[in-house]
Amino acid sequence: IHEGVRDIADETSMQLLGEKLASCVPKGALWTLSGELGAGKSVLVRSVIHALGYKGRVKSPTYTLIETYDVSAQLGSAINNIAHLDLYRLQDPAELDYLGFDDLIREHDLVMIEWPEQGGDRLPRADLHISITYGVEDRRQVVFSIP
Ligand code: ADP
Numbered sequence: 001i002h003e004g005v006r007d008i009a010d011e012t013s014m015q016l017l018g019e020k021l022a023s024c025v026p027k028g029a030l031w032t033l034s035g036e037l038g039a040g041k042s043v044l045v046r047s048v049i050h051a052l053g054y055k056g057r058v059k060s061p062t063y064t065l066i067e068t069y070d071v072s073a074q075l076g077s078a079i080n081n082i083a084h085l086d087l088y089r090l091q092d093p094a095e096l097d098y099l100g101f102d103d104l105i106r107e108h109d110l111v112m113i114e115w116p117e118q119g120g121d122r123l124p125r126a127d128l129h130i131s132i133t134y135g136v137e138d139r140r141q142v143v144f145s146i147p
Contacts (some may be wrong), residue, residue: 018047032116035132039147
C-alpha cells in the first residue's frame, strides 16, 4: 500500500478498493479512517472485512464502539481476526482504557479505527491513514498516508 491519492468514481469502485487493500494487509496492521458522515468509511471497511473471509453482516460499531470478527477460515491470508472501532461517540479518550484498548490492538491481526481524532493521543501511531473526501455526486477521493 503506497501513499497517494485514489479517485473513486462510485460505490462499486470503493468496494473494489477495499478488496485490493484486503489482499495486501500485513498481520498486525492498524489503520485509521477519516471522513465526514457518509463519506464511505463503512463501505470501505465492510468490503475489507468481507474480502478477508467474513460471511455475515458487518455491523456499525457506532454505539458499541467496537465490533470484532473472526476470519480464521480464510486460506492464504495472514489475518485471523479483525477489530473495527468507531470512536464517533467516544466522550473522552480515557474511555479507551475501559475498553481494554491496548489488549484489543494486540489481540487482533487487523485493527481499523473510524474517527481516530476522537481518541486523541491515546491512539498509537497508525500504519496507514485513509482519508475520504467527497467529490461531485458519487465521486470520492481516497488519500493514503503513513503518519
Ligand atoms: P461513513 O461510514 O463514512 O459515514 P458510509 O459508508 O456509511 O459512510 O456511507 C456512504 C454512503 O454513500 C452510502 O450510502 C453509499 O451508498 C454512498 N456512496 C455513494 N458513492 C459512494 C462511493 N464512491 N464510495 C462509498 N460510498 C458511496
